[in-house]
Amino acid sequence: MTLASLVKPQDTYSYGFLDGHAKRELRRRILKAIAIPGYQVPYASRELPIARGWGTGGLQVTLALVTPQDTVKVIDQGADDSVNAANLRRFIARMSGAQTTTDTRAATLIQSRHRIPEERLTEGQTLILQVPDPEPLRYIDADMARARQMHADTDYSPMWLVLYEQLVRYRRYVQGASYPSLVNGRYVMSPSPIPRWDTPKLHQAAHLTILSAGREKRLYAVPPYTDVQPLEFSDVPFEVENQDGWICFRTGARQQFMNELPQADGSTRYELSDTGYAEKLLTHPQAPSDTYYTEGRFYHDGFLKPPRRLA
Amino acid sequence: MTASSSHPAVSLDAPRLIESPPLVVLSNVTKRYGRITAVDDVSLSVYPGEVLGIVGESGSGKSTVMRLLNLEETAESGEYQFDVPDLSGNNLFTLDRYARRKIGVHHIGIVYQNPHLGLRMNTTSSGNVAERLLMTGERGFDALRDAARASLAASEFPLARMDDLPRKLSGGMQQRVQLAKAIALKPRLLLLDEPTTGLDVSIQATVLDTLKRLQRTTHITTVLVSHDLGVIRTLADRVIVMRYGRVVESGLTDQVLEDPQDAYTQQLVFSKL
Numbered sequence: 010m011t012l013a014s015l016v017k018p019q020d021t022y023s024y025g026f027l028d029g030h031a032k033r034e035l036r037r038r039i040l041k042a043i044a045i046p047g048y049q050v051p052y053a054s055r056e057l058p059i060a061r062g063w064g065t066g067g068l069q070v071t072l073a074l075v076t077p078q079d080t081v082k083v084i085d086q087g088a089d090d091s092v093n094a095a096n097l098r099r100f101i102a103r104m105s106g107a108q109t110t111t112d113t114r115a116a117t118l119i120q121s122r123h124r125i126p127e128e129r130l131t132e133g134q135t136l137i138l139q140v141p142d143p144e145p146l147r148y149i150d151a152d153m154a155r156a157r158q159m160h161a162d163t164d165y166s167p168m169w170l171v172l173y174e175q176l177v178r179y180r181r182y183v184q185g186a187s188y189p190s191l192v193n194g195r196y197v198m199s200p201s202p203i204p205r206w207d208t209p210k211l212h213q214a215a216h217l218t219i220l221s222a223g224r225e226k227r228l229y230a231v232p233p234y235t236d237v238q239p240l241e242f243s244d245v246p247f248e249v250e251n252q253d254g255w256i257c258f259r260t261g262a263r264q265q266f267m268n269e270l271p272q273a274d275g276s277t278r279y280e281l282s283d284t285g286y287a288e289k290l291l292t293h294p295q296a297p298s299d300t301y302y303t304e305g306r307f308y309h310d311g312f313l314k315p316p317r318r319l320a
Numbered sequence: 321m322t323a324s325s326s327h328p329a330v331s332l333d334a335p336r337l338i339e340s341p342p343l344v345v346l347s348n349v350t351k352r353y354g355r356i357t358a359v360d361d362v363s364l365s366v367y368p369g370e371v372l373g374i375v376g377e378s379g380s381g382k383s384t385v386m387r388l389l390n391l392e393e394t395a396e397s398g399e400y401q402f403d404v405p406d407l408s409g410n411n412l413f414t415l416d417r418y419a420r421r422k423i424g425v426h427h428i429g430i431v432y433q434n435p436h437l438g439l440r441m442n443t444t445s446s447g448n449v450a451e452r453l454l455m456t457g458e459r460g461f462d463a464l465r466d467a468a469r470a471s472l473a474a475s476e477f478p479l480a481r482m483d484d485l486p487r488k489l490s491g492g493m494q495q496r497v498q499l500a501k502a503i504a505l506k507p508r509l510l511l512l513d514e515p516t517t518g519l520d521v522s523i524q525a526t527v528l529d530t531l532k533r534l535q536r537t538t539h540i541t542t543v544l545v546s547h548d549l550g551v552i553r554t555l556a557d558r559v560i561v562m563r564y565g566r567v568v569e570s571g572l573t574d575q576v577l578e579d580p581q582d583a584y585t586q587q588l589v590f591s592k593l
Contacts, residue, residue, distance in 0.1 A: 162418055166454035170440075173447050173454075176461060177483050242461040
């Protein structure tokens, strides 16, 4: 008995797995999300052959947008080869006939969990982020009705209280992921769950970003060339992770986001988190130069200011 | 005796020495919870710089008056006037939620009997105070630290513990953090809802001392709710006595406590003695 004999024939599925109504609804929600940057649009999250929490939100958006002419890249924690990424990529390819790739520059649709690639995305590319928790205010107030009221009132002062507590206790911002950011000067969103390192990449980005939470049934978007400002105090600027002196043991790369690999002898090795980028560094003698960060410097001024050390 | 209970505000309400118009006026306010009338046709005014005490037994409606003054709830009927710029003449009960919240943040500070109502227990004490400034749009970290320090110092809180969590503080210190939070934005109206109830006597005395000193230095208009006549006698200039949601007597504190007219007030004063 083979797997092929167990599954239904290909032509009994709708194109892209989801039925026409589901795809139409999703596209309408996506349009609304693009029209109101950072606003969480509710949608009817459909059943998929993967469990909630494994990227159903991102997968539904990908399936609603994919065409046979598209090239799809799927990333999980920066890696193209993890089980989840490989499964999703195979499923999308089988259900849509789209090409797949691990090359960031060649992809038209990039579904990602936890990372934005190191190479700069360009106009026409769409980044789809899988989101576990779309509500940045949940940490402040577990009551969703009150959270919606706070969004309506633009009453985000408790978010600064969280940052205040971090500065008082640790003398710096310690939020590791989902750093709350103000989109287009109106809605605070959770760029979930990308590290602080990736947050500035959303500001005035050339590509379209769609963030979708399947379990929470909400999606929101950052259209191209939109302001995305990480929350910060006026006298203590936002900072990305400090990884000075970390060198990738595979490629020798520096000043890109690294995974820390503890070794048996107690030492630590570092490796590039973005495996597609690492692959390019290894195979091409000429390294791609159009990365977001070069020698620790961001490609545009953005909102990044010189850091301040608190006493 | 009966005359004073049916016309509480006529003869005793406004001593002639106070010439400025009242800061706060509640007129004919009624608040019901289902079949229970918690506040029944209550009128009161608070003049700038004075301390108005409200006494009464449990269930007399004094805490409901406090919630109404703090704009946490609105009344079924009656008016709430507050003498602040661009608002005078408006009935605050008819404003929308957003406008009411704005007035509450800028012009009213409150200290609850239960510190869990007024404080975030898992946020540092200084953070609790700083939150008030954050609400008005202050985004400078140094400015927030300075303001929190100044406000905590004004409420005589030990500054070495300003970054401790309130749940690790004693009851008296928690009340001082609440007070610092309430006065952080220099509000026009300070509401004290049984601020020293539940503290032991020596701590109660020091907290009262702080309140007294604060009142003497800042002349902040205060409404103080207490069932403890000692607290009222120490702090309040004028007092109103409530029972069954109505005002039964009002007047200068010494006058009411030394020479109570209403039968219930007499009972209250003598049971205390």
